[in-house]
Amino acid sequence: MKHTQDIFFTGSVKIEVTGHHPELFFDLCAREGITVWNVIKINETRCVGYVRLRDISAIKRLRRQTVYKLSFLSRKGFPFLIQRVLRKKPFMAGLFLSILFVMFLSNVVWDIEVENVPPEIEAKIIEKLDEYGIHRGAIKFTIGTPSDIQQRLLDDLPELLWVGVTEKGTTYQLEAVEKTIVEEPEQPGPRNLVAAKKGVIVDMFVAKGLPLVKVNDLVTPGQVLVSGNLNEEKTEEEQDDDKEKNAKPKNNVAAEGEVIAETWYEVETTVPMKANYQTLTGENETKFHLQIGKLRIPVWGFKKVDYEHVYKETTSKPLYFLHWTLPISIVEEKWNEQASYNEKRSREKAREEAVKQATKQLRSELGKDAEIAFQKVLHERIESGKVKLTLYFKAKEDITKIQPISQGD
Amino acid sequence: MNKWKQRIEKMLTQHLELPSDVILELPRITTIGQIHAYIENHKGLILFSESELRLRMKDGYLRITGEKFVLKMMLPEEILLEGKIKELAFIEA
Numbered sequence: 001m002k003h004t005q006d007i008f009f010t011g012s013v014k015i016e017v018t019g020h021h022p023e024l025f026f027d028l029c030a031r032e033g034i035t036v037w038n039v040i041k042i043n044e045t046r047c048v049g050y051v052r053l054r055d056i057s058a059i060k061r062l063r064r065q066t067v068y069k070l071s072f073l074s075r076k077g078f079p080f081l082i083q084r085v086l087r088k089k090p091f092m093a094g095l096f097l098s099i100l101f102v103m104f105l106s107n108v109v110w111d112i113e114v115e116n117v118p119p120e121i122e123a124k125i126i127e128k129l130d131e132y133g134i135h136r137g138a139i140k141f142t143i144g145t146p147s148d149i150q151q152r153l154l155d156d157l158p159e160l161l162w163v164g165v166t167e168k169g170t171t172y173q174l175e176a177v178e179k180t181i182v183e184e185p186e187q188p189g190p191r192n193l194v195a196a197k198k199g200v201i202v203d204m205f206v207a208k209g210l211p212l213v214k215v216n217d218l219v220t221p222g223q224v225l226v227s228g229n230l231n232e233e234k235t236e237e238e239q240d241d242d243k244e245k246n247a248k249p250k251n252n253v254a255a256e257g258e259v260i261a262e263t264w265y266e267v268e269t270t271v272p273m274k275a276n277y278q279t280l281t282g283e284n285e286t287k288f289h290l291q292i293g294k295l296r297i298p299v300w301g302f303k304k305v306d307y308e309h310v311y312k313e314t315t316s317k318p319l320y321f322l323h324w325t326l327p328i329s330i331v332e333e334k335w336n337e338q339a340s341y342n343e344k345r346s347r348e349k350a351r352e353e354a355v356k357q358a359t360k361q362l363r364s365e366l367g368k369d370a371e372i373a374f375q376k377v378l379h380e381r382i383e384s385g386k387v388k389l390t391l392y393f394k395a396k397e398d399i400t401k402i403q404p405i406s407q408g409d
Numbered sequence: 410m411n412k413w414k415q416r417i418e419k420m421l422t423q424h425l426e427l428p429s430d431v432i433l434e435l436p437r438i439t440t441i442g443q444i445h446a447y448i449e450n451h452k453g454l455i456l457f458s459e460s461e462l463r464l465r466m467k468d469g470y471l472r473i474t475g476e477k478f479v480l481k482m483m484l485p486e487e488i489l490l491e492g493k494i495k496e497l498a499f500i501e502a
Binding site: 021023024026027029030031032033035036037038039040041044047049 | 453454456457458459478479480481482483484485488
């Protein structure tokens with residue numbers, strides 16, 4: 001009985017054999033290893049029985065050696081069922097449409113959840129997301145990647161410290177941490193202000209503490225500029241009166257102030273005489289492809305792009321079916337026209353460029369409060385197509401550095 | 410010669426307790442009441458109709474008669490017969 005258990009899946013055919021002693025044909029089949037079942041003799045010359053679909057060709061071959069007539073009465077099983085279903089066009093169309101529909105729904109944003117955030121920030125986040133086009137019902141592949149969204153949210157909402165965007169199927173989950181306004185730091189302990197760099201003082205503003213230097217003094221790194229110990233002068237005068245000094249409360253404060261000094265810098269820069277650079281002209285062409293496995297089908301943008309130099313940006317967005325990622329993705333290609341420039345600099349131009357470059361470099365080192373003035377070129381030399389310059393700069397900047405006074409306890 | 414072979418085969422089944430159907434090439438017939446007959450080791454079908462089934466054996470043939478016969482399954486050397494079995498006869502040639 002076990003032999004016919006899988007016939008639903010493999011398919012079976014009811015055959016009728018006509019001829020003299022038709023049952024002998026079934027016997028012949030059985031001897032050839034073809035399973036036959038439910039054989040009934042209808043009358044002297046006709047006999048019906050069932051065989052497997054896959055044995056049909058073997059049976060036809062056998063029949064050719066005999067004088068029997070063979071006819072196929074009915075077909076049963078899965079292969080025929082599929083055949084029948086495939087033949088029904090409206091049904092197939094409906095099935096196809098429903099798959100498309102499910103695919104469409106799988107690529108739509110169904111929900112946006114914002115967690116761990118006070119309501120007002122949540123409202124702001126949702127408003128921003130709306131602006132980016134992320135809302136219920138939005139098509140997913142028009143939306144950037146989670147990290148993009150994260151970055152944009154962080155840029156646009158300064159009150160956020162961190163945003164985590166996770167894409168869970170059709171749901172976007174956002175977690176955010178709000179920046180907490182830092183309380184005024186605790187009252188700093190007693191401290192001195194010392195010089196961080198060598199320089200000539202041009203301006204002083206002391207809010208708290210005892211200034212020990214004057215304008216136009218030359219200071220060296222480590223030198224105390226503003227002392228936090230207000231008793232310092234007295235102790236010099238009354239050195240022997242130790243008892244009295246100890247009796248007094250220690251008069252230490254946190255020195256506070258700005259000491260602007262003129263400092264000097266030597267900056268070495270190299271500027272090539274020839275410059276090669278590329279810029280985008282702004283001309284661009286966007287193309288869309290449908291990528292199935294390795295096959296690419298152009299969907300939009302058939303125009304041939306005839307830019308001389310092209311900078312190509314490719315973004316690929318996969319399609320989803322329920323929670324599975326399909327091997328189909330929509331590929332967007334942006335072709336940007338690129339123009340390259342060759343520039344030869346004269347010596348003067350190179351020097352100008354070097355000064356600009358060095359100023360920029362120094363500015364990034366000193367911070368935006370410093371005042372930088374170019375003084376002169378100390379050394380200039382051309383070496384393998386490059387101009388090497390040593391430049392001399394003067395700067396005015398705050399040179400104070402905090403040095404805590406140890407209380408000795 | 411043939412008689413010698415038969416005697417040896419008989420001896421083998423009697424003394425070594427080997428299954429007789431295998432050694433002697435005889436059909437093994439299992440019936441479930443009247444409704445089923447399972448025949449193994451037959452040597453071919455001679456005749457089948459609604460009321461009769463004849464199977465070739467080593468010597469002669471086996472005849473099963475009854476009503477509403479259906480061959481439920483046909484495999485090489487095996488046949489499952491379904492219907493109402495009335496009679497089972499060994500006919501020697």
